[in-house]
Amino acid sequence: MEIVLNVVKEKIRKKMLYITTVLGILVVMIFSSDMGSLTIGGKNIKDYYVLIPILINVVNFLSGAIALAMSITTIPNEYERRTSHLIWSRGISQSKYHIDLTIGNVIVSWISGIILYITLGLFAIINGYNNMLGLIFVAILFMFIYTAIICTLTSALSIKLPTVITGVIMIIVFLGGALRSILKLMSAVLTGFGGTVVKRLIGLFPDLAGLSRQAGNLIQGKPVDIHVIVIGLLFIWIAGLGLILFRRKEA
Amino acid sequence: MNEMISLENVTKTYKDKTVVDKLSLSVGKGEVFALLGANGAGKTTTIKMILGLAKVSSGNIKIADGTKIGYSPETPYFPPYLTAMEVLSYYAGIEGDKSKKDKSYLKKLLDVTGLEDTKTKVKNYSKGMIQRLALAQALIADPDILILDEPTAGLDALGRKHNLELLESLKKAGKTIIINSHILHDIEAICDRGVIMKKGKVIDTWTNGVSHESLEDKFIRLVGEE
Numbered sequence: 001m002e003i004v005l006n007v008v009k010e011k012i013r014k015k016m017l018y019i020t021t022v023l024g025i026l027v028v029m030i031f032s033s034d035m036g037s038l039t040i041g042g043k044n045i046k047d048y049y050v051l052i053p054i055l056i057n058v059v060n061f062l063s064g065a066i067a068l069a070m071s072i073t074t075i076p077n078e079y080e081r082r083t084s085h086l087i088w089s090r091g092i093s094q095s096k097y098h099i100d101l102t103i104g105n106v107i108v109s110w111i112s113g114i115i116l117y118i119t120l121g122l123f124a125i126i127n128g129y130n131n132m133l134g135l136i137f138v139a140i141l142f143m144f145i146y147t148a149i150i151c152t153l154t155s156a157l158s159i160k161l162p163t164v165i166t167g168v169i170m171i172i173v174f175l176g177g178a179l180r181s182i183l184k185l186m187s188a189v190l191t192g193f194g195g196t197v198v199k200r201l202i203g204l205f206p207d208l209a210g211l212s213r214q215a216g217n218l219i220q221g222k223p224v225d226i227h228v229i230v231i232g233l234l235f236i237w238i239a240g241l242g243l244i245l246f247r248r249k250e251a
Numbered sequence: 252m253n254e255m256i257s258l259e260n261v262t263k264t265y266k267d268k269t270v271v272d273k274l275s276l277s278v279g280k281g282e283v284f285a286l287l288g289a290n291g292a293g294k295t296t297t298i299k300m301i302l303g304l305a306k307v308s309s310g311n312i313k314i315a316d317g318t319k320i321g322y323s324p325e326t327p328y329f330p331p332y333l334t335a336m337e338v339l340s341y342y343a344g345i346e347g348d349k350s351k352k353d354k355s356y357l358k359k360l361l362d363v364t365g366l367e368d369t370k371t372k373v374k375n376y377s378k379g380m381i382q383r384l385a386l387a388q389a390l391i392a393d394p395d396i397l398i399l400d401e402p403t404a405g406l407d408a409l410g411r412k413h414n415l416e417l418l419e420s421l422k423k424a425g426k427t428i429i430i431n432s433h434i435l436h437d438i439e440a441i442c443d444r445g446v447i448m449k450k451g452k453v454i455d456t457w458t459n460g461v462s463h464e465s466l467e468d469k470f471i472r473l474v475g476e477e
Contacts, residue, residue, distance in 0.1 A: 002344035006330065013332050081328040086388065089302045089322045090345050251304035 003087070003097065007104020011070055017112055020069070024062040024116045031055055032123035048127035053216025055120055056139060060146045060212045061178050063113035067147040068170055071105045071154035076163050084251040095244040102155040102243055109147040114140060135219045142215035145232040149206045149239065150174060156242030177208035206235045253280040255318060255396055255427045256301060261310035263296050263451075270296045272451040273310065278396075283418070283428040285438045285445025285457070287466075289474050293451040294431045295325070298398055301429075314396075321394035325401040325431075327385035331374030335366050335384050338373060342388045351391050360387045363420075365413050379410030386417065396427045403437050415440055435467045447473055 011017060031051060075098060078084050087097050117140050124132045153173065157166045176183065183202045190198055210228040218224050257277035263270050271293040278284045286294040299305035301312055302322055314320070329338045336357055343351040350356070361369060364387040366380060376384065382402060389397055402418070403411045411434075418441050422428060432438055438445065444458040447470060455473055457466060464472075 002341055006341055009332070010330055082324055082326065083328055085299075085302070085304055085324050086322065086327075086342065087345065088304050089320065090342070090392075092345060249306065250299065 001100075003092075003100035004104045004107065007074065007101055008107050011105065011108040012111075014070075016069060017066060017108065020062060020066045021112045021115050024059060024112075025119045027058055027062070028055055028116065028119045028123060031058070032120075032127065048124060048129050049132075049220065052120070052124070052132065052136075052219050053213065056142075056215045056219070057178075057209075057212040059113070059116040059120060060143050060208070060215070062116060063109055063143050063147045064150045064174055064178065064208065066112050067105065067109035067150040068154055068174055070108060071102070071151045072158060072163060072167055072170065074101050074105055075155055075158045079248065079251065082251070084248075088251040094247050098155065098159060098243045098246075099240070102151055105155065106148050106151045109151055110144055113143045113147055117143065132219055135221075139215035139218050142211045142218075142229075145229065145236065146208055146211045149177075149208070149232060149235045152236050152239035152243065153206070156239045156246055159243070159246040159248060173205060174208070176202065176205035178212075179209060180205050180207055181209040181213070207231055253315070254278070254313075255280050255282075255315050256429070257313045258297070258301075259311045259313070261297070261300060261312060262308045263293070263300060263305065264308045270451050271300070274448075274451070274453060275310075276446055276453065278427060278429060280395075280427055281422075281425050282444070283422050283430065283442045285442040286429065286431040286448065287435070287438065287445050287457070287470060288448035291450075292448040292474075294448060295400060296451075297448075298322075298400055298429070298431055301398065318396055319392045319394040320396045320398060321389035321392060323382075323385040323389040323397070323399045323402055325404065327381055327388075329373045329381065329384060329388075331372065333373055334369055334371065335361055335373065335376075335380075335387070336369040338384060339388055339391060343391050346392050348392065357391075360390055363387070363390070364417060377410075379406045379413075382406060382410070382414065383417075386414070390421075394426070396429065397421065398429045400431045401433065402430060403432065403434055411437065435465075435470055439466050449474055 032048065032055065078101065084097070117136060121133050121136045124130070124136055154166060154170045157169060180202060187195065187198050187202055207228055210225070211232055214224045214228050254277050259275050261274045262272055274297060286297060288294050296305060300307050302320065333341070336354070339357040339360060340352055343357065358369070361367060364383040366383050366387060373381070373384070386402065389399070403414050406414060415437060418428065422441065430438065430442060439459065442459060444456065446453045447455045447457060457469065462469065
């Protein structure tokens with residue numbers, strides 16, 4: 001628990017967290033107010049009820065970006081600063097160490113995500129959708145899964161790979177996951193062996209878009225696909241296994 | 252003399268490079284033992300193997316059952332936004348012994364290491380203060396063995412004097428201490444004996460007060476030879 005709390009304390013002091021969160025609040029504000037106008041299929045979207053799934057996508061994406069940016073350097077920094085020496089020498093196992101560092105990042109990502117969701121909730125009230133408020137806060141659970149996937153996957157890779165390579169892989173995975181539905185739609189026209197390979201590769205991305213879609217469905221009172229949630233949790237479990245199995249040779 | 256740590260034919264290789272080569276030594280209870288050598292001699296790797304921070308390629312390291320080890324690294328890093336008390340509380344928490352988180356106990360450790368000011372954040376610490384904090388965190392578990400990597404490096408004369416006095420008092424308290432240092436005057440002032448390493452091998456041993464030749468002369472004669 002000490003390591004988790006220390007990570008939370010350290011990250012809360014990072015300016016990056018505040019900048020991204022404030023940026024997120026601004027994006028939500030612009031979309032939610034008359035300042036911004038979103039046009040889909042030639043129609044100007046002003047109705048908050050219609051807008052909310054899009055805003056959920058934006059907020060989850062920003063929370064995921066925060067999770068990625070934080071997780072990418074946490075474990076490498078511990079080894080670079082040799083803080084790991086003082087942890088290993090106290091008999092803390094590598095897996096516990098890596099898991100605690102990751103949990104710390106997950107918690108901070110959740111905190112910034114919750115702030116963004118509170119902004120969404122406030123704008124729901126401003127736009128007269130008080131009845132949405134409860135569901136918006138339940139939808140936070142989808143953001144929890146979304147960011148935990150990014151944190152655990154990034155942390156697991158960062159144990160073994162150089163930061164730049166982890167970054168490149170995770171940006172591809174993150175964007176691939178966030179745009180999975182669009183990529184699937186685009187790949188539908190592909191045929192033959194190449195097409196099959198591309199479709200399979202897209203299938204490997206965590207379904208982040210699906211999680212955001214389910215959150216939107218929940219708020220709009222549409223059916224929620226439990227399958228997407230289960231697959232999301234499975235991703236966290238697999239990446240969590242990576243935190244246990246991937247090991248550094250030296251502290 | 253009770254043996255606290257013994258190394259038997261310990262070797263460490265990285266790919267094709269041998270950095271510690273069949274190293275054998277033993278350190279008894281209450282001894283202050285020096286690991287000496289130029290940069291790249293294998294001293295830090297030896298310490299890392301004793302602490303379990305690096306795997307031994309071959310050979311054995313034996314540590315007496317139930318022995319608690321405290322470690323102070325050469326370049327300690329502590330979260331800059333914490334105070335010394337918070338740093339100690341953090342590491343005490345990691346030790347898992349709730350009694351060590353007691354504020355009066357940690358305050359005593361800070362007093363012993365000359366860090367009475369508990370409000371200043373680590374980011375405002377001098378190098379000497381960080382070294383002292385490193386020493387304080389090494390003492391949290393009331394260890395039987397202290398392993399200190401360059402405990403006086405980069406300190407001014409006053410800081411060095413203070414740290415040496417502290418080590419002297421720990422020696423009197425019966426702690427077993429292993430020191431890796433380049434500052435041979437400090438080694439002569441505090442250590443009982445040691446080994447001189449070169450390219451991963453022990454090339455000679457040294458016992459305080461036995462030879463007329465100073466440690467510095469001996470070191471230059473042995474390590475300087477090609």
